[in-house]
Amino acid sequence: MSTLNGFTTDSSRALPLYVLDHNGFAAWNAQQPAALQAWLKSQQFNAAPGSVALLPGTDGLAGAVLGVGDRADAYSYAHAPFALPAGSVWKVAGELDVASASNLQLGWGLGSYRFARYRKPARAPAQLLASPSSEVADVITACLRVRDWVNTPTEDMGPQQLEDAARALVNAHGGELEVIAGDELLEQNFPTIHAVGRASHRAPRLIALRWGKADAPHLALVGKGVCFDTGGLDLKPADGMRNMKKDMGGAAHALALAGLVMAQELPVRLTLLVAAVENAVGPDAFRPGEVITTRKGITVEIDNTDAEGRLVLCDALAYASEQQPEAIIDFATLTGAARIALGPDLPALFANDDTLAQQWLDAGDATRDPVWRMPLWRPYLRYLNSGIADMANAGSRMAGSVTAALYLERFIEAGQTWAHLDVYAWNDSERAGRPAGGEALALRSAWAMLKTRYGR
Numbered sequence: 001m002s003t004l005n006g007f008t009t010d011s012s013r014a015l016p017l018y019v020l021d022h023n024g025f026a027a028w029n030a031q032q033p034a035a036l037q038a039w040l041k042s043q044q045f046n047a048a049p050g051s052v053a054l055l056p057g058t059d060g061l062a063g064a065v066l067g068v069g070d071r072a073d074a075y076s077y078a079h080a081p082f083a084l085p086a087g088s089v090w091k092v093a094g095e096l097d098v099a100s101a102s103n104l105q106l107g108w109g110l111g112s113y114r115f116a117r118y119r120k121p122a123r124a125p126a127q128l129l130a131s132p133s134s135e136v137a138d139v140i141t142a143c144l145r146v147r148d149w150v151n152t153p154t155e156d157m158g159p160q161q162l163e164d165a166a167r168a169l170v171n172a173h174g175g176e177l178e179v180i181a182g183d184e185l186l187e188q189n190f191p192t193i194h195a196v197g198r199a200s201h202r203a204p205r206l207i208a209l210r211w212g213k214a215d216a217p218h219l220a221l222v223g224k225g226v227c228f229d230t231g232g233l234d235l236k237p238a239d240g241m242r243n244m245k246k247d248m249g250g251a252a253h254a255l256a257l258a259g260l261v262m263a264q265e266l267p268v269r270l271t272l273l274v275a276a277v278e279n280a281v282g283p284d285a286f287r288p289g290e291v292i293t294t295r296k297g298i299t300v301e302i303d304n305t306d307a308e309g310r311l312v313l314c315d316a317l318a319y320a321s322e323q324q325p326e327a328i329i330d331f332a333t334l335t336g337a338a339r340i341a342l343g344p345d346l347p348a349l350f351a352n353d354d355t356l357a358q359q360w361l362d363a364g365d366a367t368r369d370p371v372w373r374m375p376l377w378r379p380y381l382r383y384l385n386s387g388i389a390d391m392a393n394a395g396s397r398m399a400g401s402v403t404a405a406l407y408l409e410r411f412i413e414a415g416q417t418w419a420h421l422d423v424y425a426w427n428d429s430e431r432a433g434r435p436a437g438g439e440a441l442a443l444r445s446a447w448a449m450l451k452t453r454y455g456r
Contacts, residue, residue: 002113002115002116002144002145002147002148004109004132004137004140004141004144005109005112005113005125006081006108006109006111006112006125006126006127006128007105007108007109007127007128007129007130007131007132008089008127008128008129009129009131010089010129011089011091011129013088013089014089014090014091014129015061015062015063015064015088015089015090015091016062016063016064016090016091016092016093017063017064017065017066017080017090017091017092017093017128018063018064018065018066018093018094019066019068019077019092019093019094019096019100019104020047020065020066020067020068021047021049021067021068021069021071022046022047022048022049022067022069024047025046025047025065025067036055039055039056040053040065045065045067046067047065047067047068048067049067049068049069049070049076050067050069050079050432051066051067052064052065052066052067052079052080052083052084053065053067054084054085061085061088063093064084064090066080070368071099071100071103072099072100072103072366072367072368073103073107073368074103074104074106074107074110074367074368074433074444075107075110075111075368075432075433075434076103076107077103077104077106077107077108077111077433078107078108078110078111078432078433078434079111079432079433080107080108080111080126080128081108081111081112081125081126081128082111082112082123082125082126082432083126083432084126085126086123086124086125086126087124087126087127088126088127089126089127089128089129090126090127090128090129091129092104092128092129092130101130102132102133102136104128105128105130105132105136106132106136106139106140106444107433108128108130109132109136109137109140109144110140110143110144110433110434111125111432111433112125113144113147113435114435115147115148115151115435115437115438117148117151117152117156134263134264135264138259138260138263138264139260139444139447141259141260141263142256142257142259142260142440142443142447143256143440143443143444144440145165145252145255145256145259146249146252146253146256146425146438146439146440146443147435147437147438147439147440148438149162149165149248149251149252149255149256149438150245150246150248150249150252150425150426150437150438150439151437151438152245153245154227154228154245154278157227157245157248158202158227158228158276158278159181159197159202159203159204159205159225159227159276159277159278160202161227162207162225162227162248162251162255162274162276163179163205163207163276165255166207166209166255166258166272166274169209169255169258169259169262170209170211172259172262172263173211173259173262173263174211174262175209175210175211175212175262175270176209176210176211177207177208177209177210178207178208178210179205179206179207179208180205180206180208181203181204181205181206182194182203182204182205185204185205185206189295189315190206190295190315190316190319191292191293191294191295191315192292192294192295192300192311192312192314192315193205193206193275193277193311193312193315193316195286195290195292195311196226196232196277196279196286196308196311196312197276197277197278197279197280197312198284198285198286199232199279199280199281199282199283199284199285199286200277200278200279200280200282201280202227202278204275204276204277204278204312205276205277206273206274206275206276206315206316206319207225207272207273207274207275207276208271208272208273209258209270209271209272209273210269210270210271210272211258211261211262211269211270211272212267212268212269212270213267213269214269215269216267216268216269217267217268217269217326217454218268218269218271218323218324218325218326219261219268219269219270219271219325219326219327219329219450219454220270220271220272220273220320220323220325220327220328220329221254221257221258221270221271221272221273221329221330221331222254222272222273222274222275222313222316222317222320222328222329222330222331223248223250223251223252223253223254223255223272223273223274223275223330223331223332224247224248224249224250224251224275224309224312224313224330224331224332224333224334225248225250225251225274225275225276225277225312226244226247226248226277226278226279226308226309226312226333227245227247227248227276227277227278228244228245228247228278228279228280229241229244229247229279229306229308229309230244230279230280230281231279231305231306232279232280232281232285232286232305232306232308233281233285233286233287233288233305234288234304234305234306235281236306243426246333246425246426246438247279247309247333248276248333249331249333249423249424249425249426249438250309250330250331250332250333250334250421250423250425251274251275251276251331252425252438252440253331253421253423253425253440253441253442253443253446254272254273254274254330254331255272255274256440256443257331257443257446257447257450258270258272260443260447261447261450266450266451266454267454267455268450268454271320271323271325273316273319273320274316275312275313275315275316277308277312279305279306279308285305286302286305287302287305288302288303288304288305289301289302290302291388291389292311294314294315294318294411295314295315295318295319295411296314296315296318296410296411298314298390298391298410298411299389299390299391300314300386300389300390300391300392300393301386301387301388301389301391301392301393302392302393303386303392303393303394303395304393304394307393307394307404309332309333309334309404310334310393310404310407310408311393313330313332313334313408313411314407314408314410314411315411316330317330317408317411317412317418318411321411321412321413321416321418322413324413324416325416326417327353327356327417327418327419327453328412328416328417328418328419329418329419329420329421329446330408330418330419330420330421331421331423332420332421332422332423333422333423333424333425334401334404334420334422335400335401335404335422336400337397337399337400337401337402337404338374338400338401338422338424339424341374341401342372344424344426344427344428345370345424345441346370346371346372347371347372347421347422347423347424347441347442348371348372348374348401348405348421348422348423349361349371349372349373349374349419349420349421349422349442350373350374350375350376350401350402350405350409350419350420350421350422351373351376351418351419351420352376352409352412352416352417352418352419353417353418353419356417356419356449356453357373357419359449359452359453360419360442360445360446360449361373362449362452363445363446363448363449363452364442364445366445366448367444367445367448369441369442369443369444369445369448370442370445371421371442371445374401374402374405374422375402376402376405376406376409377399377402377406378406380398380399380402380403380406381403381406383395383396383398383399383403384403384406384407391407391410393407401422404422405420405422408420421442421446423441423442424439424441425438425439425440425441426438426439427439
């Protein structure tokens with residue numbers, strides 16, 4: 001698991017780092033010696049977002065200028081750790097306001113990340129002379145956990161390993177863990193989780209973590225933990241299957257957010273539910289055309305075995321809803337349709353409660369960790385009609401993310417507050433502070449929303 005890299009408290013080698021935006025550069029530059037002005041001019045440096053200029057001294061480096069854009073966006077600073085020399089140490093020159101200093105530290109921590117489980121990184125990040133607050137450190141840790149868990153190949157990140165991750169949270173923060181696995185899922189009425197995972201040699205399971213005081217507001221977090229998705233008998237093509245180790249990205253978000261809630265002692269009673277399976281191909285794989293009676297008693301005809309995420313979630317959501325929490329929030333790498341509509345960076349938010357949705361939208365704007373609200377357009381339930389069951393798990397290609405969310409909503413009790421985030425959990429390409437691979441999206445804004453909602 002990644003540690004909090006990129007920070008030091010050793011000031012002996014620290015060099016000054018000037019953090020400037022384009023608008024503030026001219027005034028700062030005018031106060032510098034003529035030789036330094038000429039040096040920066042020769043590089044055509046103007047503190048554009050994402051830029052760095054190293055400042056020469058008589059014995060080597062004398063400092064650096066970090067060009068940033070939106071100071072409220074942690075990623076404005078995230079290029080620094082690998083744009084500055086490896087292992088160098090930097091102290092911010094001048095004063096930053098509290099919010100900018102926190103965003104700098106957050107961006108530095110995110111930008112220092114490299115997945116190192118199987119290969120040593122080519123170089124070390126530059127170090128920032130700083131001691132992040134417990135909240136900033138816990139937020140960074142949560143984001144890096146998502147990256148690590150999603151990046152880890154399935155042989156090392158199966159249902160058991162998701163259970164281990166939940167157990168580690170309980171060991172660190174207290175609480176209780178219950179795991180219902182294998183055929184016990186049938187005995188305790190979780191038939192869709194069992195159906196999707198039964199063909200794998202690794203037993204499917206429902207992981208239930210409970211934490212907090214009994215009289216606190218009850219928050220339920222639910223995660224889709226499909227540790228690998230072949231598509232089942234409706235087999236994915238090779239390019240569609242290539243990165244399906246990331247199909248547990250929803251579970252990674254839910255686990256990481258639960259860890260953040262526990263570490264920061266948010267005043268809630270937390271229930272975390274992760275439906276952990278591998279959608280495999282084998283003699284016992286569930287088949288197109290089968291009808292499954294779900295935990296809620298709704299019969300579902302299997303139109304497509306590659307629409308498995310909503311199947312494992314529906315039993316978990318029904319179980320969460322039975323407990324009548326104040327709010328249910330689920331995270332899932334659910335549909336390609338959401339990515340076609342919004343691209344990789346904007347998770348699709350569906351919610352049956354306007355207040356919760358607006359709180360998350362506002363938190364996304366404040367943290368620059370956005371979500372985009374999509375409609376629960378209930379007339380599209382017709383696309384899930386079945387000729388022999390209460391509904392089908394898939395159907396038309398029309399409005400694919402909407403119909404997936406509508407499917408999930410059927411398993412929420414009337415009047416229950418619920419939000420669903422359809423998240424990509426992945427960076428397709430390398431960007432400053434965002435290495436290719438697993439990514440935490442809307443996790444920081446989810447935390448900010450929960451703080452607002454629960455009075456922190």
